[in-house]
Amino acid sequence: MLSKCKMPIAHEVMVGLDDEAAKVIERLIWGPEQVEIVPIVGMAGLGKTTLAKKVYNDSSVICNFHTRLWCTVSQEFNMKSLLIQILCPDAKHSRVDDEFQNLDEHVLLEMLHKKLMKNRYLVVFDDVWDIGAWHELGIAFPNDKNGSRIIFTSRSSNVASQVQYGGEPHYLRPLSEKESFELLQKKVFGKEDCPQALHGLGMEIAKKCRGLPLALVVVAGVLATIEHDICVWEEFAESLTSTMVSGTDQCKKSLELSYEHLPYHLKACLLYFAAFREDEKIGAKNLMRLWIAEGFVEKVEGKRSEDTAEEYLMDLIGRNLVMASESRSIGGVKTCYIHDLIFEFCKTEAKAKNFLQVLRGYDELSTFNVPPYLHRLSICSSGEDFIKSKLFCPHLGTLLFFDATPGDEFELRNISFLFCIYKHLEVLNLEDINLRLKELPTEVESLLCLRYLALKGRTMEFIPPSIAKLSHLETFILNSCMTVSLPDSIWNMKNLRHVYVRGDVAIGLSSNDNNVVENLSNLDTLSTLCIYFDQGGENILRRIPNVRRLKIFCLALNALNRACRNMSQLECLESLTLGSFNFSGSREHVELSFPMNLKKLCLSYLGLPCRKMSLIEQLPNLEVLKLRVQSMEGQKWELMEGGFPKLRVLTLSELDFVEWTETDPHSDDYFPCLQQLKLLKNSNLEMVPACLGRISTLETIKVRFCRDGVDSLVRKIEEAQKNYGNENLKVIIIG
Template sequence: MAYAALVSLTQLLDQIMHYNNIPLSEEQELQSLQEKLTFLQAFLENYSHNNGKPVEFLEAQIRDTAYQAQDIVESHISDQVCGDDNCCGFERCFRYLGLRRSNIEKKYEKDLLTVMEQFDSIIEEVINIQRNSRVENLQHSYTSASASSTASASSRNAPSGRDKMVGFDEDLLRIKDRLCGESPKLGIISIVGMGGIGKTTLSRNIFDDSLIAYYFHIRAWITISQDYLFREVLLSLLNSLTVITKDLSLETDYQLAENVYKSLKGRTYLIILDDMWSTKAWDDLKRFFPDDYNGSRIVITTRLLDVASYASSSPVHQLRFLNEDQSWNLLREKVFGQQSCQPKLEKIGRIIAKNCGGLPLAISVVAGVLVKGNRTEYHWRNIARNISGVVTKNDEHFSMILTLSYDHLPYHLKKCFLYMGGFPEDYGIPVSKLIKLWVAEGFLKPVRSKSLEEIAEEYLEDLVKRNLVLISKKRSNGKYRFCGIHDLMRDLCIRKAEEENFLHVLSSNAYTSQRGIKHHRRLIIFSDFTASFFITTSPLPIRSVLNFSRCFLESFVLGFRLLRVLDALKTSLEYFPVEITELFHLRYLAFSYYAVKSELKIIPPSISKLRNLQTLIIHPYPLELYLPFQIWKMPQLMHLMFKTCVLLVPLAARIGWKVPVLENLQTLSTVKKFRFTSKALEMIPNLKKLKVHYTGVSQAKWSKYCLNNLVRLRQLETLSFSFRPTSSWRRDPFSTSFALPPNLKKLTLTGCRFLWEDMAIVGSLPNLEVLKLRDYAFLGREWESNEGEFGRLKFLLMEWLNLKCWRAESSHFPCLEHLVVRSCWQLEEIPCEIGEIPTLRLIEVGPRSKLAADSALLIQEEQRNLGNDILQVRLYS
């Protein structure tokens, strides 16, 4: 993880360099260190992944030296912070540099000088490698130009044999239809999916199919692979089309390509390009495939969605994991063939098949083990308990297939992918949480004009397109909500992360685990531990603790004085652990807070000592939490997330004095009875997401909350407004003036009791994409939407409304994709015109909405009669 270590250290130095009160000598040293880091980052970004063990050893040196430098700088900062209780942040740290040097400062200078010398030694070695690499490239170019090349045997012919296709019959039929039907124009069909999911097996069955063999005059199979060589691919193609002679192998690349074109010209051909890893490979080859409008086809298999989309002239074919029945059918076919399976083994066999996660290659490997072993319940149960161990131990080829995807990752994605191994098996990882953690860890290389969270979203999207990260659920606006990775891929992450000292999973064996974390930067806790486990005479280099156990001991935290991330959300504490406030470098803090007494629900003012904190997540029980005024003194805060909290504006703001501004604050949820005064809004100018809740507010006191000022939150994109009125006017409509920020994209209104006549305020929002109306958000029996409203709305939810008549035209919701109606028991029908919206894909109708459900089915039937098979209707009881 050399690259990750360099990026993290660079970010730390950038943060320090932003302060102007650093003495010149110190600034020069840090600038010099920064230049060295920039050089090494560029080296790793541009140098090939496959340059042998010397480079791997050099990467380990870079990683360890960067870690050492980070430890030196952050330890020095912590020492300075502890020496001055009246100052905060880096200003406090460097105030002492202008005074007489203490012994600690002299040690810091000596250690920093030592690590700078180590970087100089590494850079010298890098320069030698670059020089030697240039010489080797010249020699290779000369050799390629003067000597003949022969194609590797592995990529010359189609794989021998034909595996039984189980679970992919529909895929096979769909691909065959596309090959033999559709347009006579040359068609490129891309099959994409995770390594081991069956892309090659599916292609092999297509290639050997008797109908395909009859339909195409020429069939050729070429394996591209990561080590792609243009000349070898051309020779492999010609080998499939003709017989390679000595003269042909001596021809230039251009002559070989010309021979490929001539051999295919005028003939109906099928070319399988298996295991493609880059768009460059396709760019190199595509111009040598003639298009004679005779129905010729090219099939590309790849793990990379970007490559598949780039090459394909039609929608890509995404292979999915097998379901439980398909997995069992494949396992049974592999193990028993035509024989029957004993009922007592079938039950365990189904568990084994399920634990393979729908990955055909894993099922095949396990089946091979079952065939060789004893067919006893005991033996099969042991295999069911450890599918990963069985697969990796018994098939080196399987491990290599999964490892290829990791090895192909660019450096900036490797650390993000390995981080996925730090979450429990079958755990739905909240995407918003993952992104916040990546930011706090310092994984992301800054890009001008983009926020770190935008960069993190791009990294995640890239991993998804590489079929390494799986999306389990999306948000109503189409963005990712939960993600994860395949269990067998997770095991690969953990193994690689342990090798790189990137993270360590705490096992039940305390002695082994304690020794294991000595050189690791991240600690993952899945099981309970004891206080004695963390008693150590020397500081541990841990930067992150992800605690998924119920155990939390405040005392052990102080042993990790350089901690950046502490995620203990599954742990319920009876009081706020003040020891945490001593962790100056902390950027991410999450835990659950069970307060026995009401006075214990207050976060202590010392929380403001965490000057670097970006994310604070607390789930309090009971649901209400009081935040101190000092929270406004934490300039790095980006996300404040609670079930319900009370956040007061400092007195200074209320009387008009100058107050701190949280310029970085993007998320504030859920805040109770917040007063949106002009001064309060000045303190949160860049807020993007806000959840606010009001309860027990009478009509007479409503105006003091200044809701008409909400319109001044110009950066706000997501607003959730929840209202629980006093019982005396529970059925009365909302009568206070209300305005909404113009840039809203997502709006949730609960219990607000607006009149339907006021919907124009919502409908006029130019960027609104998601609208959720819950629990009498609007009062009244009739809603008539208007032309020109909801121009970009994609998702509409109506739940627990007393609406009876809804009148709308298709032009009123021109971009609507998803409509949900729940518990609207009086709604007589969904307007039939809604079905005419061209973008509409799904109508969901939940319980207590029978009339709406009947009308939805009629809409679907009418659209199908018109040839619209895209619109789906789902009914829930």
């Protein structure tokens, strides 16, 4: 394992993009009233996506457009999933996509048209390979002559030259030698200078990357981890020499080298990316659970495997082989992806090393000769083709299926035969196939080695008691729309760590027998636990003493009461999401006691009286607070002095309060760490606390769909912050 000091440094450094960005921004904001496509063109790894992102997130661009949308097209695109991606960017993580899935392409096109109409829009199509997509999509983009813009990024300048609205390509230039060295040195040494003795070699290495940022950052990832010694660098510079001359080949060479320098466990983790779809944003938590189930993550005494896995991910990110896409409000990476050149490399290498077989489409599936040693298989095809292919590989340890046409849902009414074939599976992901069953077949018990199981069954309500035979199971993911009842027998599944039911569905854990004292002391994540009755919730919480992330949905006021009262016993709990129905009845008597270690708290429909907010304000470790729809009740929320000592992120959405004040407007003892404030649809709000104008840590304030009055209050805060010397505060007001 890497020692701490050798951990590569991950800096968000950008080099030489300011002038390029300024040119593109100028074309977005100025220029013709007509819709115009601004193509950003250049070879793979040159920084097109990076430039497009920089421009997309520039505050002058944000303020100039009413609607901004982003979608990644990539080589194998599918029109419907593209449309869903544009219309519903969080589709994978919410249930909105269910509604969209069943809609016809034309309906989706029309929805998009409606969404864009009369709005000044900016839509980015990242990585367009051929113009076919645009011919079909184009009709959804109205030309209201209001300065709307479309950005294409592409490797080919042809894609946008002959189409309607097509504008002059913006050819992205490679970095100069000076910039190349600057990027390399910043990535390797951070803020420190490159030691004089390594300067020349650094220059030489930078030059060999031919101005390609991807090659540079990957090479820097290696240099940061090897010894900073002339001989070692000399050797590395030599190995980088490629007889081939094209930039792409140079990139490949640097990738190979970087891969060779990876420690063994990270090689497996990186190659595993080949199992996913190209350009897919991969949920980091899930990826890490897969690594653990695969046995890639070293077990360290006294350390949670998830923490070790996270170090691996951060290491790969530090080496610039994996890119973080979104981060979590609570810190850490939420989604990540790899560059398509790295993806290609992983695919080839994984196959060559018999690490993983990837099959795409019916042709590859139907002609595939299953080798006897095949251990891991990832299939990306239509569900129909996968089932039709009847692949027989009884020794398979890992089977991952990904739908190549996510727009058309494939349904299966019988899964038992699969369970009976693949008896040695340790990892099974069939989340892209909808099992049209009310109950998971008992044959699941055949999969005795299973450690990771992810399924989708929108109508699934029951899990059979036989599931407890899967005594190695660590992760159980089920995407259902129903309330799923887990059997009592799960209390015997001692290795269970993550139980995750997607959507706003709930898990009903029946536990009638109060004498049973079985605990799931390893359980780390439980989402979403549904509590109906007075006692149920209490009993369940007692049996998951070490849970760290918990989502609860209460169906009755009594249940809420009892759950809240017992919450503080969960000493490991770091993240809690608590929701309930919008049921009537006073919450005056809800006895709240949150665990002291809580770092993140999300509430909705809780109807907490404002004056009880101090219970939350006092939490010593709270970093993220999201108060959503009707989670707080009352007209006036007065902040207590010394409250929220560690709060970084605060979201207030759809609350009815009118006055938001502080006990002493002259005191600075409020929110000493606040970085982000989001105000969303707080339609009655008339007053915000003055202290907001003086919090030096504040980075962004986002206001969406609040009264005009709120907008001007926020502008005043911005002014106060400026006078106070905080020039970097970003204020974004929309709607």
